[in-house]
Amino acid sequence: MAALSRRHMLSILGASVAAPAIVRAQSSEPLKIGGMLPLSGPASIEGRQIILGLQFAVEEINAKGGVFGRRIELVMEDDESNSTKGVTAVRRLIEREKVPFIVGTYATGVAAAASKVSAEYKIPMLSGGSTGALATDQNTPGDPWFFRSWPDSNAQGEDTAKAIVEKFKKTKVAIIHDNTNYGVTLAEQVTRVVGTAGGSIVSRDSYNAGEQDFSSMLTKLRTQRPEAVYIGGWAGDGANILRQAAEIGLRAQFVGSGSMLSDDFIRLAGPASEGFAVASLYEASTPNPVGKAFGERFRAKHNQDANTFSSLGFDSTTIALEAMRRAGKPDGAEIQKVLKSGMKDFPIVQGPAGTTASFNAKGSVDFPNFIAVIKDGKRRLDI
């Protein structure tokens, strides 16, 4: 024993520590996948809804025996809706956890910054809620690394504007929007489409996100007698505008941007939210049979209805897991190849019946948005 040097001892010790890990990696150690969402900070309400969809997808696949006979383990990172934190989170997921793909994130700006990094590592990202067109427009057409399993903000603006003119038959439209990228982009798209669909814009006003008093703006708006009012902005401001409009007796069809989908919005706006219309990707009463079945399973587990947020989280996760299964190995570049063209037959829970994960050249899926209308404090599709 005395002949053993210090160096020998260390190498023996090292090998005995490393060996079990090598053996385990070859057998059935859990297969890690990455998730990234704002779990704290300003968008945490949405983040905490979306993560339910991710977890639900992972639980369901594990109940069926996982992928490649291995259990799936979801590794979550919190980006706090902050680009710097998002980029760090992506690096950590890829370098330390060695995930083959990442589902995330909610804020478009963060998704755009983080997906640039993941593309360098050849790891695909699937959106966890970012609807802004920017995130997929920065993809190289034909070779996307950022995938969104629903239409972008331009399509949402277009569907909403068409609903105002064609579904609600309102032609005199007023537009109110906040001064963020999200609000301005949507307002411009709605303005353009309302014009081409035969309506006219009677006024356009903007406000700073977080502003509280809209009474004078709405008083002025009332004198222009709009038939419909489109609001592009965050949910809190939208709820404030609705309540103050009801107070001063501004009667019109109010239509809002996708951010105003949550039940919190209805709670904040109160009775003023009756009749309010909003573009939606999923409601529990969806006509899509795949979506309806998902809604029933989700309700049985969580005792709450699935919504746009949980359904998109579920879709992004199941699409990526299925693409990995079809690729035959947990390898980012192979998964991206399958996502690009090999998923056109895979049904998803969002959108109308028959919607599949058929990504276009920019990495987005095209289907018409639902227009949900609030009646008796609930969003409904059948009105």
Place this chain on the structure above:
Amino acid sequence: MDLFLQYLANGVVIGSTYVLVAVGLTLIFGILGVVNFAHGEFYMIGGYAGIFAITVLGLPVLPAVAVVLATAAVVGIAAEAILHKPMKNRDATSSIISSFGLAVALQNATLIVMGPQPQRLNLDVSKIPVLSSLPTDFGPVFLPQQRTLIPLTMVLLIAILYVVLRYTWTGRSLRAMAQHATVARLCGVRVERVAVVTFMVGAALAGIAGMLMSSIFLVYPIVGNMIALKAFTVVILGGMGNVAGAAAAGLLLGITESLTSGYIANSMRDIVGFVFVILVLLFRPQGLFGKAVDRS
């Protein structure tokens, strides 16, 4: 003309909150020389305290006001202990920076306790005796009772403050401190007590404003940021430390914003106040209502 009157009324309502927040701010500056950037958070805490008292505890309005005042008193005592007591003999920048720190700490504490989602106070006006009998239409002007309550409360509180400052021993010692701290101390004014009272009054005025506003607007952890900036605008326009000036400038700013929003563009309303402030600082640094005094 009808529209003009409605804009004017909207301006008075929003201006009244500026007055309540700014008067406290200008008192704290005028008497103690503390530039308090955490003042917007006093407003925010008042809003949450009001929601807690009415929605969670189920109290009627007047006891709820008492809860808000008690909370504001605690906040005022704590803020004085942090921002004034340990810093009063140091450079003014120390308290400015620590008030920034206090603002951030309070915002994040609220974020953890209350969460990021906005909250609203459901104030049922029909249960409040005098208020429910008020009309909502004043000729061409329409004002819901929750809104009418705000200027009424503002006038009442400012009147009480005026009487206290003018005719009570506490008020006299506050004014003595504002004129000259050392001489006030020599004349027997208990300087430490005056400092605490000043902070408590400031926090109470802002807290009541926050409570009233949460019945027509929303409360969330960073709501104090903008209101603090507006209050600073009002304080500069009215003359630093000038209570009557702050009251007049607060109403003026509210009305200007409302008219800007009505006749120019809503996106311009927040800019107008700050343009005013820059002009005032350039051409009339003592404020619109201040007197220029040479130091002896």
